[in-house]
Amino acid sequence: MVDKISIDLIPPKNVVDESLGRIKAQVVSSVPETVKAEIAGLYIRLYVEPGMSPNDPYVVTDSAKPQEVIVIVNTSHPHWSQLKGSEGVLNYLRHCTYDAVAEWQARLKAARIDPDTIKMLKDALLRLPMAFEAHADESSKGEHKAVV
Numbered sequence: 001m002v003d004k005i006s007i008d009l010i011p012p013k014n015v016v017d018e019s020l021g022r023i024k025a026q027v028v029s030s031v032p033e034t035v036k037a038e039i040a041g042l043y044i045r046l047y048v049e050p051g052m053s054p055n056d057p058y059v060v061t062d063s064a065k066p067q068e069v070i071v072i073v074n075t076s077h078p079h080w081s082q083l084k085g086s087e088g089v090l091n092y093l094r095h096c097t098y099d100a101v102a103e104w105q106a107r108l109k110a111a112r113i114d115p116d117t118i119k120m121l122k123d124a125l126l127r128l129p130m131a132f133e134a135h136a137d138e139s140s141k142g143e144h145k146a147v148v
Contacts, residue, residue: 023052023060027072042104043068046097050075061100063107071100098125 027047035046045068052074060072073096074080083089102121106113 020057020060020062023056024062024070024072027052027060028070041067042101044097044101045070046093047072048075048093049073052076054078059096059099061096061103063100063104066108069097069100069104071097098122101125 027049028045031047031049031051033045034048035044037044037046047070049072052072054076056074056077058074058077058079060070060074062070073093080092083092099118099122102118102125103113105121106117
């Protein structure tokens with residue numbers, strides 16, 4: 001863990017953007033959404049993806065469209081195996097979603113994304129109850145709804 005905390009090299013932004021863009025394009029074009037939700041005009045598309053590499057990031061988010069947030073959770077990531085039970089998984093999915101929405105809010109409201117701003121926005125989201133309903137939306141094909 002000491003080696004991971006004492007990181008000396010930060011990948012350049014263009015390398016990070018290219019890598020995450022490639023993952024997003026592949027998943028969004030070939031995998032159905034696990035959860036699709038509309039909350040106050042914001043569309044959240046959650047993908048829980050087992051086909052990614054353990055070396056890929058634990059989560060990939062995108063909010064390039066003003067009213068859409070994409071969240072891709074990598075179930076092949078080593079951290080996924082540490083989650084305990086369905087409540088642990090649901091809580092993890094909530095946090096990944098809240099992180100993505102907080103980043104979307106920061107991008108929408110501020111020219112620069114500041115980590116402290118994102119934490120404050122996420123704090124407000126954590127104060128709201130959110131449940132992923134276990135049954136499929138009848139108007140969709142196996143998609144699930146998020147309820148706030």
